[in-house]
Amino acid sequence: MPSNYSSFPRRGDGYDNGRGGYGGGRGGYDSGRGGYDSGRGGHDSGYDCLELRVSEIQSSASMTELKEFFSGYGHLHKIIMDTRESGTIFTGTAYITYKPxxxxxxxxxxxxxxxxQLRIKILNHEDDRQGFSREGGSQDFLPAKSLEMGVFYKVNTFVREWEIGKDIKFKFNYARRRFEIEFGFTGANGNKTYRLRLETYFDDVEGEFHTELDRQKNQICAITTIRTKFPPRLHFLDERLGMRNQFEWNSTECWMRMTALRVRKPSNEETQQPTMPSYPNATGEDFGRWFAYRITFIFDQNQEFNKLKKMFFKAADYNIVSRKEMFSRYITTADGSNLKKYVDRSMLDFDVLYMLECNITHGYLHDYNLNDEFMDLLAQQKKETALTILDNFHQRKQRLYDPLSHLMFEVAKLQGGDSRQETVPSSCVMMRKVVITPSKMYILPPTMEPSNRTIRYFEDHKERFLRVQFNDENGKLTSSNGDNHISTLNRVHLDGYELYVEDARVTKRAYDADVRGLMNQYGVMTEYEVVSGFIFNAIVNMERKKLREIQRAVSEVMAEIRRNYRQKFEEDIFAEYSIKSAAEAKNQVNIKSKLEAKACAWYYVTYHHHERGDYRNENMMSFPWTVDDYLCDIARMNTST
Structure with a gap:
């Protein structure tokens, strides 16, 4: 069983800064225009980050001093201290980002x-909104009253296992296609509150959100229940991290992956207690067994409630909320402390117990639904019959809320004989396997595998071998330096790229059209031929041009296309800072970081699996390589860190 103290720490793991326009306008619906007053001076809630340029700072100031000073005004998201060409001397100008x-x-x-006295200028504002940079649909968030986590005892009965009601924020992160819940967690000594975050991808939601409404005189109470296929991913905010160097700090790199709801290391006594796969964890809250959230929102105004409806309307684009039945009937709730969590199963044969744990760890059976009558009936069956029944349960891959009835049905069906007949060749062995994730352990049924020298040497003990595999919560292997599923995307990833994603999509469509037009003009069949200049199957036109002439003409036009889009890449950011050339901007940290973030967006819209079409011919791949120097710099930087 994995350790329960931050055994998977990763700097910046899984946190998104939210700046950007990913998903904005999907379905023709803009979530940022509801007039919702967030309480921040009456500004539109669609503006949830603020970027300032602060000058006249003493050149001797340190990053620690700036963090301490500006954090007194709000939640700091990022600080970049501008430096001279040498990169080691602070110019007295810093770029400060707050979010919210x-x-x-x-x-x-x-x-x-x-x-x-400081000189402060608000960046990126085009109207009278005081510089609150609009998200463009990248993220939506609302404060919540309480958060409960647990499981379902019956189809419509939620069992509360854990609850918290402090500083909760519910967020849809459309750029990463997931929802996040941040909350304050008080340590055992009660003196300090820590920030933790749970996150679940949209694809890992079971069915749709279930939201109940309770309208009172002055308030509206909305309770949203979410079922998930896997336990959530848990992160802990450690503000001691986040320093790339002495001149750059980013809060998104302060999040560490955790495996239990605790903020201290377990004591020696706790770690020495045995931990079983499906029993409550002795070293922390066992959130690996929780497959359901229940979030309560309290609204004092209709405007606030309208914000929730707009968030859900937009989330319907991802098939996790129903637009027709956005609000549903009440769900019955129960307190887990009043239910029996464990039934004695010591009377079961080891192989039968193993298959029972297979079903429990996968969530098909739960201790709440098991009773003594179920265990007694299962123990009365022949070993082969019991294994067949439990294997049938596992193959259904569905939660059984009344396992006793299903067991009785299977027993009656198999009374005429046992259908489990397995013959294992001498060259094979039935191998047991365990998959370990950061939050729990999944036991898999025995499968037939080829034997090997080690197993044959221990022939008398071959049933005791166990294959172990380490995965993330959703069953996928992840790279060690990020939360993206594809390691190459991790290498070309920088904070803030989301701001440029929507524009990158538009630019890529224009670029692809130009490249396809060039291919059609000269009868070139593939993109890599026009990009590389190595053309070998062009359709020679009626003028009977030689292939060499076609290669030269295509290469010249392609070079011009690359120059044009390279110019488009730089001109917007250069214009913002009145820069005329790339050489002039080379040593300005803030401009360089924006250019790199924009390059990441170009790479993202080309290679991320959510951005690509279903057919190979739809996918043009050369677009981001018009700015290949930026991509290579980013990859080298991410690899070194």
Whole structure:
């Protein structure tokens, strides 16, 4: 069983800064225009990050001093200290990003740092909204009253195993196609509150969200219940991390992966207690057994409730919310402390017990639904009969809320004889397997595999071999430096790329059209031929041009296409800072970081599996390589860190 103390720590694992336009406008619906007042000076809630350029800072100031000063005004997201060409001397200008925006417009109060008045300019604003940069649909969030986690005892009965009601924020992260729940967690000493985050991908949601409404005189209560296929991914905010170097700090790199709801290491006594696959964990809250969330929202105004409806309307594009039945009937709830969690199963044969645990660890059976009558009836069956029944349960891959009835039915069906007849060749062996994730362990049924020298040497003990595999929660292997499923995407990933995704999609469509037009003009069959210049199967036109002439003409046009899109890539950001050339911008940290983030967006819209079509011919792949130097720099930086 895995350790329950941050055994999978990763800097920046799985956190998204939310800046960007991914998913914005999907379905023709804009979630950021509801007029919802977030309480932050009356600004539209669609503006949930603020970027400031702060100058006149003493050049001797350190990152620690800047963090301490500016964190007093709100939740800091990012700090970049501008440096001179050498990269080691602070110029006195810093770029500060808040997310969400601060409660007060402190920049209007002429703040002083080390006795010197600061000059503050709000970046990226085009109207009178005081610089709150609009998300464009990348993220939506709402504060929540409480969060409960547990399982379903019956089809419509939720069992509460754990509850918290402090500083909860529910968020749809459309760029990463997942929802996130942040909350405050108080340690055992009660002196400090820590920030934790749960996240589940949209694809891992079981069915659709179930939301109940309770309208009272002055308030609206909405309770959303979410069933999931896998336990959530848990992260812990460690603000000591996040320093790329002495001039850059990012809060998204402060999140560490955790395996239990705890913020301290387990004691020696706790770690020495035995941990069984389906029993409550002795070293922390066993959230690996929880496959359901229940979030309560309390709204004082209809505007706030409309924000929730808009969020759900937009989430319907991802098939996790029904637009027709957005709000449903009530779900019965129960307290897990009042239910029996464990039934004695010591009377079962080892092989039968193993198959029973297979079903329990996969969530097909649950201790709440097992009773003494079920265990007694199962123990009365022949070993082969019991194994056949439990194997049938596992093959259904469905939760059984009344296992006793199903067991009685299977027993009656098999009374005429046992259907389990397995003949294992001498060259094979029935191998047991366990899959370990950060939060729990899955036991798999024995499968027939070829034997090997080691197993044959221990012929008398071959039934005791166990194959172990380590996966993430959703059953996929992940790379060690991020939460993307594809390691190559991890290598070309920078914080803030989401801001440029929507524009990247538009630009890529135009680029693809130009390349296809060139292919059609000269009868070139594939993209890699026009990009590389190595053309070998062009359809020679009626003018009987030689293949060499076609190669030269195609290469010249392709080079011009690359130059044009390279210019488009740089011109918007250069114009923002009144920069005329790439050489002039080369040593300016803030401009370089934006160019790299934009390059990441170009790479993302080309290679991420959600962006690609169903057919190979739809996918044009050369678009991001018009800025290949930026991509290579990013990959080298990510590899080195």
């Amino acid at each position: 925006p601060p409660e007060t417009k402190f920049w209007k109060q002429n703040p002083r740092f080390h006795g010197k």
